[in-house]
Amino acid sequence: MLRTLHSIPALIIALLLVVVAGAGVALSIFPAFEHAGAATGAVDVATLAARVDARLDGAETIMRRPSGVIVAYHLAGQAQRASVVDPATGEALADWQPPRAHRWLRDLHRTLLLRNDGARIAVGIAAACLVLVVVSGLFLLARRMGGWRHFAGRMRGDVLQRAHDETARIVFAGLLLTALTGVAMSLATFGLLPEGGDSEPFGMHASGADRIELERMPALRSVDVAQLKQLKLADRDDPTDVIEIETAGGTGVVDPATGTWLWWQAADGWQRFHATVAMLHTGEGAWWLGLLLGLSSLTVPVLAATGFLLWLRRRRSLPRLVGNAPLRDADTLLLVGSEGNTTWGFAIALHDALVRAGLRVHTAPMNDLRAWGARTRRLLVLTATYGDGAAPASASRFLTRLGRMAPAAALEFAVLGFGDRQFPRFCGHAYAVHEALVAHGLHALAAPATVDRQSEPEFLQWCAWLARTLDRALDVRYRALLPPTTTLQVVSREDYGIDAQTRTSVLRLAPVREHGRRARLPRFETGDLLGVVPPGGVAPRYYSCVSAAADGRVEICVRRQPGGACSPWLADLQPGATLRAFFRAHEAFRLRAGSAPVVLVGAGTGIGPLVGFIRHNVAGRPMHLYFGARSKDDGFLYGDELQQLVADGRLRTLTTAFSRAIPRAYVQDRLLADAARLRELVVRGACVMVCGGRAMAEGVARAWEQILAGSGLSLPRLRAQGRYVEDVY
Numbered sequence: 001m002l003r004t005l006h007s008i009p010a011l012i013i014a015l016l017l018v019v020v021a022g023a024g025v026a027l028s029i030f031p032a033f034e035h036a037g038a039a040t041g042a043v044d045v046a047t048l049a050a051r052v053d054a055r056l057d058g059a060e061t062i063m064r065r066p067s068g069v070i071v072a073y074h075l076a077g078q079a080q081r082a083s084v085v086d087p088a089t090g091e092a093l094a095d096w097q098p099p100r101a102h103r104w105l106r107d108l109h110r111t112l113l114l115r116n117d118g119a120r121i122a123v124g125i126a127a128a129c130l131v132l133v134v135v136s137g138l139f140l141l142a143r144r145m146g147g148w149r150h151f152a153g154r155m156r157g158d159v160l161q162r163a164h165d166e167t168a169r170i171v172f173a174g175l176l177l178t179a180l181t182g183v184a185m186s187l188a189t190f191g192l193l194p195e196g197g198d199s200e201p202f203g204m205h206a207s208g209a210d211r212i213e214l215e216r217m218p219a220l221r222s223v224d225v226a227q228l229k230q231l232k233l234a235d236r237d238d239p240t241d242v243i244e245i246e247t248a249g250g251t252g253v254v255d256p257a258t259g260t261w262l263w264w265q266a267a268d269g270w271q272r273f274h275a276t277v278a279m280l281h282t283g284e285g286a287w288w289l290g291l292l293l294g295l296s297s298l299t300v301p302v303l304a305a306t307g308f309l310l311w312l313r314r315r316r317s318l319p320r321l322v323g324n325a326p327l328r329d330a331d332t333l334l335l336v337g338s339e340g341n342t343t344w345g346f347a348i349a350l351h352d353a354l355v356r357a358g359l360r361v362h363t364a365p366m367n368d369l370r371a372w373g374a375r376t377r378r379l380l381v382l383t384a385t386y387g388d389g390a391a392p393a394s395a396s397r398f399l400t401r402l403g404r405m406a407p408a409a410a411l412e413f414a415v416l417g418f419g420d421r422q423f424p425r426f427c428g429h430a431y432a433v434h435e436a437l438v439a440h441g442l443h444a445l446a447a448p449a450t451v452d453r454q455s456e457p458e459f460l461q462w463c464a465w466l467a468r469t470l471d472r473a474l475d476v477r478y479r480a481l482l483p484p485t486t487t488l489q490v491v492s493r494e495d496y497g498i499d500a501q502t503r504t505s506v507l508r509l510a511p512v513r514e515h516g517r518r519a520r521l522p523r524f525e526t527g528d529l530l531g532v533v534p535p536g537g538v539a540p541r542y543y544s545c546v547s548a549a550a551d552g553r554v555e556i557c558v559r560r561q562p563g564g565a566c567s568p569w570l571a572d573l574q575p576g577a578t579l580r581a582f583f584r585a586h587e588a589f590r591l592r593a594g595s596a597p598v599v600l601v602g603a604g605t606g607i608g609p610l611v612g613f614i615r616h617n618v619a620g621r622p623m624h625l626y627f628g629a630r631s632k633d634d635g636f637l638y639g640d641e642l643q644q645l646v647a648d649g650r651l652r653t654l655t656t657a658f659s660r661a662i663p664r665a666y667v668q669d670r671l672l673a674d675a676a677r678l679r680e681l682v683v684r685g686a687c688v689m690v691c692g693g694r695a696m697a698e699g700v701a702r703a704w705e706q707i708l709a710g711s712g713l714s715l716p717r718l719r720a721q722g723r724y725v726e727d728v729y
């Protein structure tokens with residue numbers, strides 16, 4: 001609902017807003033320019049009027065522009081002239097004319113807003129839609145960030161998602177202000193808001209033919225120039241004429257014979273409201289605000305374009321279900337909680353297997369649940385987790401809806417969570433759903449199970465358990481929903497390791513020219529994952545990228561797993577061979593920006609992304625590497641290059657641990673030996689990046705717990721701050 005509320009109006013109004021906002025941007029920047037040229041100095045209106053009257057022949061009207069510039073209309077010969085005047089002397093400084101570009105843009109903006117009824121309605125609706133888009137976008141963003149508490153926290157997602165979210169986070173206040181004031185101005189142009197200021201002066205005359213000097217008029221002396229909008233002086237040739245004045249505080253008429261008020265009406269609430277709205281919308285009168293609003297509006301095209309691309313991407317990867325039974329007929333309800341859609345790949349495989357096994361299955365997003373089907377006997381939930389253990393987009397309303405539904409004691413259920421162990425609340429949403437279903441009276445078939453980073457074996461293991469529980473054979477044919485792939489060619493390879501069966505190879509790959517299009521790599525960073533589907537295979541295997549797209553090639557480390565589905569094939573590819581692969585962002589394993597020291601810990605192929613970070617460390621940030629291999633001559637990946645990186649200062653220290661040397665040592669032993677130095681580094685703000693197998697990562701985490709003991713810091717705290725990150729496989 002929130003997403004629909006956000007995307008549909010966003011798409012409809014994006015174009016219109018780009019035009020209106022575009023002219024608005026430029027307009028809102030003009031007050032800032034004008035302000036730069038405004039003369040300053042506090043005087044009252046009587047003094048200003050006297051000075052102008054003394055210096056300029058036939059001065060008729062004095063205006064103070066919202067930017068502070070004073071403009072006087074006076075006679076020059078027979079013609080009327082407008083001059084910018086110096087309030088300190090009343091002297092004309094230059095002819096005044098609004099800049100041509102300003103006039104043109106103002107006319108365009110106003111034609112859209114004021115002259116043409118259709119356009120006025122469209123712009124009014126667009127402004128209302130913008131309010132909706134900004135507010136719904138704000139809630140969506142808060143949800144993605146894991147709640148309002150984390151609203152200012154670190155952004156996650158790929159480049160496109162981050163560009164959209166980060167821009168929105170910065171400019172939402174400016175856009176909301178523009179939208180709300182735009183709605184108010186639209187309502188006012190349609191007469192739906194009162195204008196205020198009901199009474200008008202009528203038939204006012206000077207009390208005598210003799211006029212006192214402007215400078216001595218008490219009414220004009222009581223008004224500061226900063227308050228002035230417009231002052232119309234009395235006609236010299238008409239002894240009965242009066243002085244009319246409009247200020248920020250109200251409107252009045254002054255008797256030139258006495259200099260006192262003939263009539264005064266203070267601005268009422270509505271007039272003040274409209275003046276404030278106009279000032280907030282246009283920035284006229286507050287040049288810095290105009291600049292801020294202008295810059296926010298400038299981001300509308302960026303938000304529209306990135307939002308559209310995100311929407312398109314989500315739509316393209318939506319799943320297609322075959323043989324989906326209506327809820328009322330289904331004995332099995334399969335609910336899916338997903339945001340990036342990969343969980344749907346598993347759900348479709350399970351759906352098809354259950355249907356083949358003779359069950360009547362209704363599969364739907366978790367948010368679609370409104371009631372239990374009359375024949376539903378079991379509920380299966382497959383859900384991902386986002387934010388800080390929160391629901392993914394397609395499950396955001398599930399728990400609230402469940403709370404409103406009737407208890408269903410006859411229903412049995414099982415939950416399978418999809419997540420990433422590197423997040424502190426691994427599969428947090430799956431556990432929350434399990435508990436809510438138990439609390440709702442449903443019967444749990446088992447404790448929640450989990451799948452780490454879309455692991456096919458873990459999923460198949462759960463399916464095997466389900467088959468036994470249902471007492472049915474389940475033929476699960478999983479096909480990952482893969483993103484578009486790129487063809488890569490092996491350019492070079494280096495092999496490490498004595499045993500040919502378990503050798504590790506470093507492969508360097510380059511993009512290939514396809515369909516006549518230039519060979520180019522999609523964007524990816526060091527530490528992101530390269531997904532490779534082996535010939536005849538269905539599920540991708542992921543390899544950490546050593547290089548980044550900016551390096552112009554893809555570099556990965558592949559360790560042959562005897563009997564493995566992908567690595568023996570991949571590691572045997574010779575230069576010239578091609579493969580198809582795709583990239584997956586691995587946000588949780590990015591090098592933190594800044595100059596704080598970095599402790600890199602890796603073993604085996606885990607060295608890959610760590611070497612990449614060091615290679616890119618041209619600024620010489622302090623980096624300390626702990627690397628575990630079998631021995632100096634067996635599996636010591638990048639041995640020569642690491643020495644070189646130490647020599648040129650990109651790597652501060654290199655500490656190795658060889659598990660097949662005498663005495664044998666593991667990286668965690670080296671870490672503990674350096675405990676005092678490492679504790680000091682972390683206390684001073686260092687971050688830690690660990691890459692390698694699970695057993696190594698667990699050993700390393702235990703070592704860090706000991707290292708940090710008594711330092712006032714803890715591993716969970718470092719993890720929560722994003723200062724202890726792992727890439728574990």
Ligand SMILES: Cc1cc2nc3c(=O)[nH]c(=O)nc-3n(C[C@H](O)[C@H](O)[C@H](O)COP(=O)(O)O)c2cc1C
Nearest residue numbers: 338339340341342343384385389419420423426427
């Ligand atoms: C922004 C973001 C936040 C995430 N937060 C968590 C989390 O808190 N816990 C977790 O176990 N997994 C988390 N994940 C990992 C996803 O749950 C996991 O990749 C899942 O397989 C995605 O499924 P989907 O593509 O169907 O949405 C997060 C992923 C992203 C991109």
